[in-house]
Amino acid sequence: MQKILVIEDEGRIVRLIRDYLEREGYKIIDARDGxxxxxxxxxxxxxxxxxxLMIPKKDGLEVxxxxxxxxxxxxxxxxxxxxxxxxxxxxxxxxDDYVTKPFSLRELSARIKAVLxxxxxxxxxxxxxxxxxxxxxxxxxxxxxxxxxxxxTPTEFDLLVAMARKPGRAFTRKxxxxxxxxxxxxxxxxxxxxxxxxxxxxxxGSSDQPRFIETxxxxxxxxxxxxxx
Numbered sequence: 017m018q019k020i021l022v023i024e025d026e027g028r029i030v031r032l033i034r035d036y037l038e039r040e041g042y043k044i045i046d047a048r049d050g051x052x053x054x055x056x057x058x059x060x061x062x063x064x065x066x067x068x069l070m071i072p073k074k075d076g077l078e079v080x081x082x083x084x085x086x087x088x089x090x091x092x093x094x095x096x097x098x099x100x101x102x103x104x105x106x107x108x109x110x111x112d113d114y115v116t117k118p119f120s121l122r123e124l125s126a127r128i129k130a131v132l133x134x135x136x137x138x139x140x141x142x143x144x145x146x147x148x149x150x151x152x153x154x155x156x157x158x159x160x161x162x163x164x165x166x167x168x169t170p171t172e173f174d175l176l177v178a179m180a181r182k183p184g185r186a187f188t189r190k191x192x193x194x195x196x197x198x199x200x201x202x203x204x205x206x207x208x209x210x211x212x213x214x215x216x217x218x219x220x221g222s223s224d225q226p227r228f229i230e231t232x233x234x235x236x237x238x239x240x241x242x243x244x245x
Contacts, residue, residue, distance in 0.1 A: 019043045020128070021062035023053035023079065024094065025071050033066065036121040037128075039195060041181040050074025054082055057089070064128060064135075067111070068094040069102050077105055084110035090131045094119070129155070145180050147239075150219070150228065152180055161219065171196065172215045175208075179229060179239035186232040212237055 020037060024030050025048045034044045045060050047053035049072040057065065065083065069076035080091055093106045093114040103114050112131045115124055145152040151160045154177055159166040168176065178195035179187060187195070189208040212229060220227035230238045 017041065017043045018063040018132070019045055019060060020064050020066060021053065021056055021060065022046045022066045023048075023050065023056075023071060023076070024066070024068040025049060026068075029068075029094075032121060033124070037125065040125055042128075048072075050076070050079045053079055057083060057087075062089060064090045064092065064132060066092050066094060066124075066128075069106065070096070077102060077109065080106055080111055081109050088135075090135045092124075092127055092131060145177070147180055147183070147228065150180075152177060166218050168215065168218060169211075171211050172218070175211055176215060176219075179237065183239045184241040186235045186238045188236040191236065208236075 018041075020042050022030055022033055022044060024033070024046065027048075030046045030048075034046065037044055045056055045062060047056045051073045053065075053067070053071070054074070056062075067076045067080060071079070074082075076093060080093070083089065083091065088110075091106075091111045093103065093111045094117060095103050095106075095114050096117050106114065112135070113127050115127060145154065149162050153159070157170075157173055159168055159173065159176065174196040175192060178192060179185075192208055216226045216229055219229070228240055230240055232238050
C-alpha cells in the first residue's frame with residue numbers, strides 16, 4: 017500500500033482527501049504545518065506528497081525546496097487561483113504538478129496516478145494489482161487469469177478491485193456498496209450476492225467452489241490473502 021503525505025492545515029480538506037484516497041487504496045499520513053510536514057516526510061518515507069502552499073510555520077515553497085535537497089519524491093502542490101507566481105516557482109524548484117483550489121477529488125486522484133506512473137517509469141502499484149495468477153489493471157479496466165482475459169461487467173470489476181486492494185478484510189454488503197460508490201438499500205444490497213456469484217464463476221469456473229472470494233458467514237465477503245495456487 018503506497019503512502020501519501022498530505023501537508024495541509026485545513027482539517028476539512030484533509031478529511032475529504034483522506035476519505036477519498038483511502039477508498040482508492042492509499043495509506044494517508046497528514047501534517048498540519050510545514051515543520052511537521054518535513055518531520056513526517058523524513059520519518060514515514062511517503063511515495064508522494066500533496067503540499068499546500070499556504071501552511072503555517074514554514075510555507076509550501078520552503079518545504080518543497082527542503083525536500084528537493086534530500087529526495088526526488090513526487091510533489092503535487094495545492095494552490096489558490098491567485099497564486100500563479102508561486103505555482104511557477106514551485107514547479108521551477110521541483111514540484112511535479114499542481115491542483116488549483118477548489119478541486120475535484122477525482123481530478124486529484126487522476127493526477128496522483130499520473131505522477132506516480134511517471135516517477136516509477138510505468139504503471140504505479142495502484143494501477144496494477146497482482147494476486148497470484150490474477151492480474152487486475154485498474155487503468156485499462158482489464159482482468160487476466162493466467163493468459164486469459166476475463167469479461168467482467170463494470171460492477172463486477174469495481175467489486176473485485178475493492179476487495180483485492182484489501183485482501184483479508186471482511187466486507188459487509190453495505191461496505192462493498194460504499195466502496196464502489198453506490199447508495200445502500202435493501203434491494204441493492206441483495207444484488208451484491210448475485211454480482212459476487214457471477215464474479216466467482218468467472219474467476220474460477222464455479223460459483224460453488226470460490227477460488228479468490230470467500231464467504232464470511234454472518235458478515236459478507238473477503239478476498240483471500242494468499243492466491244498463489
